[in-house]
Amino acid sequence: EVQLVxxxxxxxxxxxxxxxxxxASGLIFDxxxxxxxxxxxxxxxxxxxxxxxxxxxxxxxxxxxxxFTISSDNAKNTVYLQMNSLKFEDTAVYYCAADxxxxxxxxxxxxxxxxxxxxxxxxxxxxxxxx
Numbered sequence: 001e002v003q004l005v006x007x008x009x010x011x012x013x014x015x016x017x018x019x020x021x022x023x024a025s026g027l028i029f030d031x032x033x034x035x036x037x038x039x040x041x042x043x044x045x046x047x048x049x050x051x052x053x054x055x056x057x058x059x060x061x062x063x064x065x066x067x068f069t070i071s072s073d074n075a076k077n078t079v080y081l082q083m084n085s086l087k088f089e090d091t092a093v094y095y096c097a098a099d100x101x102x103x104x105x106x107x108x109x110x111x112x113x114x115x116x117x118x119x120x121x122x123x124x125x126x127x128x129x130x131x
Contacts, residue, residue: 002026002120004096009125014088018127020081022096027120029053033104034072034079035113038092038127047113048094051079052102059108064090088131093124 008020022034035050049070051058058070069082079096097118104117 004098004120004122006094006096006122006125009094009127011128011130012086014086014129014131016086017084018086020094020125022079022122024077024098027098029077030074032098032100033102035097035099035118036070036081036094037097037115038094040092045115047115049081050105050108050113052105054102057105059105059113086129088129091127091129093126095124096122
């Protein structure tokens with residue numbers, strides 16, 4: 001059974017930092033692209049970032065570029081999302097998701113990260129940024 005478990009969320013002041021973790025099990029980690037999505041109250045789900053565990057290529061949404069950094073520790077089957085300079089509008093439930101193959105990063109760079117392509121999802125974790 002594939003499981004993706006997010007951790008590291010919480011309450012932080014605007015301008016602060018948080019690091020989210022996504023621990024994966026039940027899959028061949030190196031074969032997957034891991035993505036982060038978020039959904040704020042009353043808003044649609046938004047793609048944030050993704051990383052190919054095969055070759056390390058990354059994608060960032062414009063809204064987080066320069067502030068968030070995605071990384072992967074293949075030995076620990078874990079992907080991290082380092083979030084700096086957090087803004088009130090970053091408040092959301094953050095989800096990690098997995099898609100088989102390295103191709104999604106290229107597609108995301110052209111047309112954004114499509115949530116419907118993801119094969120597996122975590123349950124999400126809340127990040128609250130106070131203004």
